[in-house]
Amino acid sequence: MMTLTVKDSQLVVDPPTARGKGRHRRVPALPENSLRRLVANTGVLAARLLRRWSRDSATLFASVIMPIVLLVTVDIVLGEGVTQITKHDALYGTVPLIAMVGIMGGANGSGISLMRERTDGLLSRLWVLPVHRASGLASRLVADVFRIEVTTAAVLCVGLMLGFRFHQGPLAWVAWMLVPVALGLAFSATVITISLYASDKVMVDATEIIWIVLMFFSTGFVPLHLYPDWIQPFVEHQPVSLAVEAMRGLSHGGEVRGPLIEMLLWAAGIAAAVAIPMALGYRKASTHG
């Protein structure tokens, strides 16, 4: 039924001479840790993840359906109330907020599937391949960028249906789409790191609490001055609020640079904090000590 004939004609290797003789070289290798390798490997692995996620109903649900439903619901509940107070459509705050919430909610699935792959042995299998050592992690982050954009786009579409408009021109629109990426990636990295060091359950609970706090205590939910005085500094300067304000400025109008820079500082800070634990944790998960 099955015979293996090793056909070398397709590969760039030396054909075996006699048994036991000759060195059999692989594809002439770029050193494993070269940049070109990194890009190529990351591309293949990211494509794998995206293909995987597109076939997994849970990720789609969390990344697309949940945010849409949430947007509509929050707009129904608070839309009028907030609009009356701020004198402009609440959507300009709600849409970016829900986009961020969808991004954070979808990061869960990333962490869980990472842990699954560790248990299944796929991480080790990939580690033993001649790929760039950083490509595994890099691919997850790259795939996440796509996920972030899909969520943002989905929420934007529904927002447009509800009355959201861009008043600052096409360039601002592009920028608007890109703002969530920085913070979203920082959040993904955090979720991955938590997954690598704690159990699934802990990660899930922790991230749910985090995004609930970030959602309810942000200026995208309710205008700043309505919060009790003592909590306003937190509300004003937490990263999701900053993202919301930057995006509000890019769509409706208002200050962009200040919030944007502050948000980028947050993202950079978080990324810097988790970078090393994440890399170490990933390696630990792929190897056996």
Place this chain on the structure above:
Amino acid sequence: MTEMSAARPSVSSVQQWWVLTARTITPTFRNAELPTLAVASIIFTAAFYLPLKNLMGPVIGGMSSYAQYLTPMMAIQAIAFAAVSAAFRSAVDSVQGINRRFKALPIGRLIPMASRLSATMYRCVIALSIALLAGHVIGFRFYGGTAHTVSFCILALLIGATLALLGDLIGTWNENPEATLPIMVVPQLIFGLLSVGLQPIHRFPEWIQPFVRNQPVSQWVIAMRALAGDSTPAAGAVTWNSIGPALAWILGAMLILIPLHALVATRRR
């Protein structure tokens, strides 16, 4: 021929139930689950109260404070969080194949479910306690006397049981822990937000008011507000009118869920 094994003891359902229940409760004393539950309950309270207090303040239908208005809702949210965790856990269980194992043992069909339910109720009690504590901190008080207060708690736990049943059913049927979470969280948010728990019905757009008025969470909140009472008569009196629908929803849900659960528990794959 020597005895290869002890004679099979008679099966005690209660013992089986207890063993299975203890299995999920004992670890919680050691791991981070209880503190997480506590933190979650507190966060829910703060997350709804602090942003909305001033937004809603002047329009809460005559009740003494927003805290009094909101606390029943937060109790439900905290309990719902516990129920969602239950669903996740049962999904993990079924993925790990323990359920399959149970199906082949001489355990009553509903015992594994009953034990999961018990374990979840334990968590719901904790969630409720913390939520009430948090409510107390922001100014919520029981005005109704002992009987009503106890009824309040019982109602809350019944709600928890219903949600736990629902979550457990979904988790077992679904067998996909990753998918179970969003499936549970989204309805929780929708039903929670689109209810009178947060704001009076007249603040909702006209077209959605019928839904808001009649959905179960609103009914539960109305009942709980009546049972908790208030310094003003705005909370409503405790009559069959105010409590009835809430109980009807619970009863109806259980009548549907329990047989469904028996069905799923013996489903052959």
Place this chain on the structure above:
Amino acid sequence: MRSTDNAVVVEGIRKSFGSVAALRDINFTVGRGEVLALLGPNGAGKTTMVDILSTLTRPDGGQAVVAGHDVVSDPAGVRRSIMLTGQQVALDDLLTGRENLVMFGRLQGLKKSRARARAAELLDEFDLVHAAERKVTTYSGGMRRRIDIACGLVVRPEVVFLDEPTTGLDPRSRQAIWQLVSDFKEAGIATLLTTQYLEEADILSDRITVIDHGTVIAEGTADQLKERTGATYCEIVPRHMEDIPAIAEVLGSLLLLDQNHPGLTLTAESDRISMPAPEGPNTLMRALHQLTAANIELLDIGLRRPSLDEVFFALTKRHPEDKSVVEVEFGRNGQPSGGQPPEHTDGKSARRTDVEISS
């Protein structure tokens, strides 16, 4: 620089996890085109050894060279030359068989078109074309193992590590894997096989290295190992179990321990008798002659060589699959092999009696 004729060279490897010494001073080699079986009970250190050789773990000391690359100083080189397949099937199971193959091909440097072509070839060779577009989650156990191995062969390796490759497979799939191993041999690929199936090691391997508690306790070909631990013996199975004591009397006390049960006491469960057959067929003839004369009906009588199972008993004092001590002793001519005499359930220690058959 080591001789490049050996695909794998392991010298003095040590590895501990905390206070547990998983490997102490392991030495062995695998030549090109050779199949080496690594045999040992659970916890012996086999998996750790494979982990070290596949760069999943770093050794605490010693040196290991795979295909000319040192595992510590040149792990990238090692990774280019090996294929590792473990007990778990480590693939992306939401992808189809073909997608997995293409992915592994591209990860190892093949261009997309070449990877696709190679994938098609492998699907054909491994008889998976009909399932190529289905997700791996839908595959049966045997199919998964095949696609797992196929993914490792997209680019030709120099050394193959098979970690318990046929565990849990149906006999047909197991045959297929065995065929694969001999194909590797023919192609000049070195194979390191770990297995708990002793028959597998027996049939497939050129040499066997037995590991226990982190050290190599024996090595050699299967035949050599069997020689070490016991000569041919003659096994007699009577038609009626009640005849066993009668046989024992007829043959005199030339009896070895009963195969299935420790001790000289023949319990009600003994169903056969083994005795040493120093003269091979002649001993058998004599036994048969005596038994026929005594009118004892036999179901089976034959010469057996000790199985690798028994080699295992002798070398490690225990069954390869469990950790408890089993009271069995074998030996040549009265010398118990290995350490102390075993204990019996009744507390007496066994002694082998060696009496010639008197004619």
